Amino acid sequence: MGPTLFEIARTLAFGRVAGTVKAAASFDALPVPHAADEQGRPLLLARTGSGVDRDLAGLARRQVPVVLTVDDHPPLPGSPSLGRVRVTGLPVRLDPVAGRAAAHAFARANPVADLLDVGVSAALYRVEVQQVRVRHQHTWHVLDNAGYAAGEPDPLHEDEQHLLADLAGHHAAEIGAYLRTRLAAAGTPVKRAVPMRLDRYGFTVATGAGVWHRVDFPAPVGDAGELSTLLHGVLFHGDL
Known part of the structure:
Protein backbone atom coordinates (compact mmCIF):
# COMPACT_ATOMS: atom_id res chain seq x y z
CA MET A 1 0.00 0.00 0.00
CA ASP A 154 7.26 8.30 8.38
CA PRO A 155 9.08 7.12 11.53
CA LEU A 156 11.63 5.08 9.54
CA HIS A 157 12.62 7.84 7.12
CA GLU A 158 15.56 9.11 9.19
CA ASP A 159 17.05 5.59 9.39
CA GLU A 160 15.96 4.32 5.96
CA GLN A 161 19.37 4.52 4.28
CA HIS A 162 21.16 2.85 7.19
CA LEU A 163 18.55 0.09 7.50
CA LEU A 164 18.60 -0.73 3.78
CA ALA A 165 22.41 -0.72 3.74
CA ASP A 166 22.45 -3.08 6.72
CA LEU A 167 20.03 -5.46 5.01
CA ALA A 168 22.10 -5.42 1.81
CA GLY A 169 25.41 -5.83 3.62
CA HIS A 170 24.51 -8.48 6.20
CA HIS A 171 21.20 -10.11 5.27
CA ALA A 172 20.89 -9.92 1.48
CA ALA A 173 20.19 -13.64 1.03
CA GLU A 174 17.63 -13.82 3.83
CA ILE A 175 15.70 -10.68 2.91
CA GLY A 176 15.79 -11.60 -0.78
CA ALA A 177 14.30 -15.02 -0.06
CA TYR A 178 11.64 -13.48 2.15
CA LEU A 179 10.63 -10.93 -0.49
CA ARG A 180 10.53 -13.54 -3.28
CA THR A 181 8.35 -15.77 -1.11
CA ARG A 182 5.95 -12.93 -0.33
CA LEU A 183 5.73 -11.88 -3.98
CA ALA A 184 5.18 -15.47 -5.14
CA ALA A 185 2.36 -15.86 -2.60
CA ALA A 186 0.76 -12.73 -4.09
CA GLY A 187 0.94 -14.23 -7.60
CA THR A 188 4.15 -12.52 -8.76
CA PRO A 189 6.97 -15.07 -8.89
CA VAL A 190 10.35 -13.41 -9.49
CA LYS A 191 13.97 -14.54 -9.57
CA ARG A 192 15.37 -11.39 -7.96
CA ALA A 193 13.96 -9.12 -5.26
CA VAL A 194 15.99 -6.28 -3.75
CA PRO A 195 14.58 -3.83 -1.17
CA MET A 196 15.16 -0.30 -2.45
CA ARG A 197 12.89 1.73 -0.18
CA LEU A 198 11.55 1.17 3.30
CA ASP A 199 8.69 2.86 5.15
CA ARG A 200 6.40 2.07 8.05
CA TYR A 201 4.13 0.02 5.77
CA GLY A 202 6.74 -2.17 4.07
CA PHE A 203 9.27 -2.39 1.26
CA THR A 204 9.44 -1.08 -2.28
CA VAL A 205 11.20 -3.88 -4.13
CA ALA A 206 13.19 -3.92 -7.37
CA THR A 207 12.68 -7.08 -9.41
CA GLY A 208 14.64 -6.06 -12.51
CA ALA A 209 14.25 -3.88 -15.61
CA GLY A 210 12.84 -0.92 -13.69
CA VAL A 211 9.93 -2.92 -12.27
CA TRP A 212 8.81 -2.08 -8.72
CA HIS A 213 6.58 -4.03 -6.38
CA ARG A 214 5.31 -3.45 -2.85
CA VAL A 215 5.73 -5.99 -0.07
CA ASP A 216 3.76 -4.72 2.91
CA PHE A 217 4.11 -5.65 6.56
CA PRO A 218 1.21 -7.33 8.37
CA ALA A 219 0.72 -4.02 10.20
CA PRO A 220 2.51 -0.66 10.12
CA VAL A 221 5.57 -0.38 12.38
CA GLY A 222 6.11 2.52 14.74
CA ASP A 223 9.90 2.68 14.78
CA ALA A 224 13.11 0.83 13.95
CA GLY A 225 12.74 -1.31 17.08
CA GLU A 226 9.37 -2.64 15.92
CA LEU A 227 10.87 -3.30 12.49
CA SER A 228 13.71 -5.30 14.06
CA THR A 229 11.23 -7.38 16.03
CA LEU A 230 9.12 -7.98 12.93
CA LEU A 231 12.07 -9.13 10.79
CA HIS A 232 14.01 -11.01 13.48
CA GLY A 233 12.65 -14.42 12.54
CA VAL A 234 13.22 -13.80 8.84
CA LEU A 235 16.81 -12.63 9.20
CA PHE A 236 18.06 -15.00 11.90
CA HIS A 237 15.85 -18.10 11.78
CA GLY A 238 14.81 -18.34 8.14
CA ASP A 239 11.12 -17.84 8.88
CA LEU A 240 9.59 -17.08 5.47
Whole structure:
Protein backbone atom coordinates (compact mmCIF):
# COMPACT_ATOMS: atom_id res chain seq x y z
CA MET A 1 0.00 0.00 0.00
CA GLY A 2 2.75 2.45 0.88
CA PRO A 3 2.50 5.93 2.41
CA THR A 4 -0.30 8.28 1.39
CA LEU A 5 0.39 11.60 -0.33
CA PHE A 6 -0.34 13.30 2.99
CA GLU A 7 2.31 11.18 4.70
CA ILE A 8 4.82 11.77 1.92
CA ALA A 9 4.29 15.52 2.22
CA ARG A 10 4.67 15.44 6.01
CA THR A 11 7.79 13.25 5.75
CA LEU A 12 9.53 15.58 3.32
CA ALA A 13 8.50 18.77 5.13
CA PHE A 14 9.45 17.40 8.56
CA GLY A 15 12.97 18.82 8.50
CA ARG A 16 15.28 15.85 8.09
CA VAL A 17 15.82 16.74 4.42
CA ALA A 18 17.19 20.18 3.55
CA GLY A 19 14.90 22.41 1.50
CA THR A 20 14.73 25.89 0.06
CA VAL A 21 12.62 28.82 1.22
CA LYS A 22 11.74 31.83 -0.90
CA ALA A 23 9.11 34.50 -1.24
CA ALA A 24 6.32 33.24 -3.47
CA ALA A 25 7.06 35.77 -6.22
CA SER A 26 10.87 35.56 -5.98
CA PHE A 27 13.56 33.34 -7.45
CA ASP A 28 16.01 34.07 -4.61
CA ALA A 29 16.18 31.38 -1.93
CA LEU A 30 16.69 32.34 1.71
CA PRO A 31 19.44 30.35 3.48
CA VAL A 32 17.32 29.31 6.43
CA PRO A 33 17.13 25.99 8.35
CA HIS A 34 13.65 24.53 8.54
CA ALA A 35 11.60 21.93 10.36
CA ALA A 36 7.87 21.49 10.97
CA ASP A 37 5.61 21.42 13.99
CA GLU A 38 3.09 18.72 14.94
CA GLN A 39 0.60 20.03 12.38
CA GLY A 40 3.13 20.19 9.55
CA ARG A 41 3.50 23.97 9.66
CA PRO A 42 7.05 24.87 8.58
CA LEU A 43 9.31 26.47 11.17
CA LEU A 44 12.13 28.73 9.96
CA LEU A 45 15.14 29.62 12.12
CA ALA A 46 17.05 32.91 11.78
CA ARG A 47 19.65 34.78 13.79
CA THR A 48 18.11 37.92 15.28
CA GLY A 49 19.04 40.98 13.22
CA SER A 50 20.51 38.96 10.36
CA GLY A 51 19.59 39.58 6.74
CA VAL A 52 17.39 36.50 6.75
CA ASP A 53 15.60 37.73 9.88
CA ARG A 54 15.01 41.13 8.28
CA ASP A 55 13.77 39.54 5.06
CA LEU A 56 11.36 37.23 6.85
CA ALA A 57 10.16 40.03 9.14
CA GLY A 58 9.43 42.17 6.09
CA LEU A 59 7.53 39.38 4.38
CA ALA A 60 5.55 38.73 7.56
CA ARG A 61 4.74 42.44 7.97
CA ARG A 62 3.55 42.74 4.35
CA GLN A 63 1.81 39.33 4.51
CA VAL A 64 3.76 37.99 1.55
CA PRO A 65 3.62 34.17 1.31
CA VAL A 66 6.75 32.07 1.36
CA VAL A 67 7.26 28.69 -0.28
CA LEU A 68 9.16 25.81 1.31
CA THR A 69 10.32 23.31 -1.33
CA VAL A 70 11.86 19.97 -0.37
CA ASP A 71 13.05 17.29 -2.77
CA ASP A 72 13.40 13.69 -1.66
CA HIS A 73 16.89 12.21 -1.54
CA PRO A 74 16.53 8.51 -2.44
CA PRO A 75 18.45 6.32 0.01
CA LEU A 76 20.29 4.14 -2.54
CA PRO A 77 21.46 4.58 -6.14
CA GLY A 78 18.50 3.57 -8.30
CA SER A 79 15.90 3.88 -5.54
CA PRO A 80 12.62 5.49 -6.64
CA SER A 81 12.01 9.01 -5.38
CA LEU A 82 9.16 10.04 -3.11
CA GLY A 83 9.05 13.25 -5.15
CA ARG A 84 8.84 16.87 -4.03
CA VAL A 85 6.70 18.90 -1.65
CA ARG A 86 5.89 22.60 -1.79
CA VAL A 87 4.29 24.22 1.23
CA THR A 88 3.05 27.79 0.72
CA GLY A 89 1.90 30.06 3.53
CA LEU A 90 2.29 33.27 5.48
CA PRO A 91 5.30 33.61 7.81
CA VAL A 92 4.64 34.72 11.39
CA ARG A 93 7.45 35.72 13.75
CA LEU A 94 6.94 33.91 17.05
CA ASP A 95 7.41 35.78 20.31
CA PRO A 96 10.16 34.45 22.61
CA VAL A 97 7.83 32.25 24.67
CA ALA A 98 6.11 30.68 21.66
CA GLY A 99 9.47 30.43 19.91
CA ARG A 100 11.05 28.44 22.71
CA ALA A 101 8.06 26.08 22.73
CA ALA A 102 8.29 25.62 18.95
CA ALA A 103 12.04 25.00 19.24
CA HIS A 104 11.29 21.63 20.86
CA ALA A 105 9.29 20.57 17.78
CA PHE A 106 12.07 21.88 15.53
CA ALA A 107 14.73 19.90 17.41
CA ARG A 108 12.91 16.60 16.89
CA ALA A 109 13.80 16.70 13.21
CA ASN A 110 16.61 19.21 12.85
CA PRO A 111 18.56 19.77 16.09
CA VAL A 112 20.75 22.69 15.00
CA ALA A 113 22.81 24.56 17.58
CA ASP A 114 21.07 27.93 17.09
CA LEU A 115 17.91 26.50 18.67
CA LEU A 116 19.56 27.04 22.05
CA ASP A 117 19.48 30.79 21.36
CA VAL A 118 15.79 31.07 20.40
CA GLY A 119 14.24 33.89 22.36
CA VAL A 120 17.65 35.50 22.94
CA SER A 121 19.69 35.89 19.75
CA ALA A 122 17.69 33.68 17.39
CA ALA A 123 14.05 33.74 16.25
CA LEU A 124 11.62 31.23 14.89
CA TYR A 125 9.04 31.94 12.20
CA ARG A 126 6.03 29.69 11.70
CA VAL A 127 4.46 29.39 8.26
CA GLU A 128 0.66 29.32 8.39
CA VAL A 129 -0.16 26.88 5.62
CA GLN A 130 -2.26 28.05 2.68
CA GLN A 131 -1.50 25.35 0.11
CA VAL A 132 0.41 22.07 -0.05
CA ARG A 133 1.41 20.49 -3.33
CA VAL A 134 3.19 17.18 -3.85
CA ARG A 135 4.86 15.95 -7.01
CA HIS A 136 4.74 12.15 -6.89
CA GLN A 137 5.39 9.80 -9.81
CA HIS A 138 5.66 12.78 -12.17
CA THR A 139 2.26 14.24 -11.26
CA TRP A 140 1.48 17.28 -9.11
CA HIS A 141 -1.28 16.92 -6.50
CA VAL A 142 -2.88 19.70 -4.43
CA LEU A 143 -3.55 18.33 -0.96
CA ASP A 144 -6.38 19.05 1.42
CA ASN A 145 -4.91 21.17 4.21
CA ALA A 146 -6.73 19.31 6.98
CA GLY A 147 -5.53 15.96 5.62
CA TYR A 148 -1.98 17.28 5.48
CA ALA A 149 -2.15 18.53 9.08
CA ALA A 150 -3.50 15.17 10.26
CA GLY A 151 -0.82 13.16 8.42
CA GLU A 152 2.28 11.80 10.12
CA PRO A 153 5.92 11.79 9.00
CA ASP A 154 7.26 8.30 8.38
CA PRO A 155 9.08 7.12 11.53
CA LEU A 156 11.63 5.08 9.54
CA HIS A 157 12.62 7.84 7.12
CA GLU A 158 15.56 9.11 9.19
CA ASP A 159 17.05 5.59 9.39
CA GLU A 160 15.96 4.32 5.96
CA GLN A 161 19.37 4.52 4.28
CA HIS A 162 21.16 2.85 7.19
CA LEU A 163 18.55 0.09 7.50
CA LEU A 164 18.60 -0.73 3.78
CA ALA A 165 22.41 -0.72 3.74
CA ASP A 166 22.45 -3.08 6.72
CA LEU A 167 20.03 -5.46 5.01
CA ALA A 168 22.10 -5.42 1.81
CA GLY A 169 25.41 -5.83 3.62
CA HIS A 170 24.51 -8.48 6.20
CA HIS A 171 21.20 -10.11 5.27
CA ALA A 172 20.89 -9.92 1.48
CA ALA A 173 20.19 -13.64 1.03
CA GLU A 174 17.63 -13.82 3.83
CA ILE A 175 15.70 -10.68 2.91
CA GLY A 176 15.79 -11.60 -0.78
CA ALA A 177 14.30 -15.02 -0.06
CA TYR A 178 11.64 -13.48 2.15
CA LEU A 179 10.63 -10.93 -0.49
CA ARG A 180 10.53 -13.54 -3.28
CA THR A 181 8.35 -15.77 -1.11
CA ARG A 182 5.95 -12.93 -0.33
CA LEU A 183 5.73 -11.88 -3.98
CA ALA A 184 5.18 -15.47 -5.14
CA ALA A 185 2.36 -15.86 -2.60
CA ALA A 186 0.76 -12.73 -4.09
CA GLY A 187 0.94 -14.23 -7.60
CA THR A 188 4.15 -12.52 -8.76
CA PRO A 189 6.97 -15.07 -8.89
CA VAL A 190 10.35 -13.41 -9.49
CA LYS A 191 13.97 -14.54 -9.57
CA ARG A 192 15.37 -11.39 -7.96
CA ALA A 193 13.96 -9.12 -5.26
CA VAL A 194 15.99 -6.28 -3.75
CA PRO A 195 14.58 -3.83 -1.17
CA MET A 196 15.16 -0.30 -2.45
CA ARG A 197 12.89 1.73 -0.18
CA LEU A 198 11.55 1.17 3.30
CA ASP A 199 8.69 2.86 5.15
CA ARG A 200 6.40 2.07 8.05
CA TYR A 201 4.13 0.02 5.77
CA GLY A 202 6.74 -2.17 4.07
CA PHE A 203 9.27 -2.39 1.26
CA THR A 204 9.44 -1.08 -2.28
CA VAL A 205 11.20 -3.88 -4.13
CA ALA A 206 13.19 -3.92 -7.37
CA THR A 207 12.68 -7.08 -9.41
CA GLY A 208 14.64 -6.06 -12.51
CA ALA A 209 14.25 -3.88 -15.61
CA GLY A 210 12.84 -0.92 -13.69
CA VAL A 211 9.93 -2.92 -12.27
CA TRP A 212 8.81 -2.08 -8.72
CA HIS A 213 6.58 -4.03 -6.38
CA ARG A 214 5.31 -3.45 -2.85
CA VAL A 215 5.73 -5.99 -0.07
CA ASP A 216 3.76 -4.72 2.91
CA PHE A 217 4.11 -5.65 6.56
CA PRO A 218 1.21 -7.33 8.37
CA ALA A 219 0.72 -4.02 10.20
CA PRO A 220 2.51 -0.66 10.12
CA VAL A 221 5.57 -0.38 12.38
CA GLY A 222 6.11 2.52 14.74
CA ASP A 223 9.90 2.68 14.78
CA ALA A 224 13.11 0.83 13.95
CA GLY A 225 12.74 -1.31 17.08
CA GLU A 226 9.37 -2.64 15.92
CA LEU A 227 10.87 -3.30 12.49
CA SER A 228 13.71 -5.30 14.06
CA THR A 229 11.23 -7.38 16.03
CA LEU A 230 9.12 -7.98 12.93
CA LEU A 231 12.07 -9.13 10.79
CA HIS A 232 14.01 -11.01 13.48
CA GLY A 233 12.65 -14.42 12.54
CA VAL A 234 13.22 -13.80 8.84
CA LEU A 235 16.81 -12.63 9.20
CA PHE A 236 18.06 -15.00 11.90
CA HIS A 237 15.85 -18.10 11.78
CA GLY A 238 14.81 -18.34 8.14
CA ASP A 239 11.12 -17.84 8.88
CA LEU A 240 9.59 -17.08 5.47
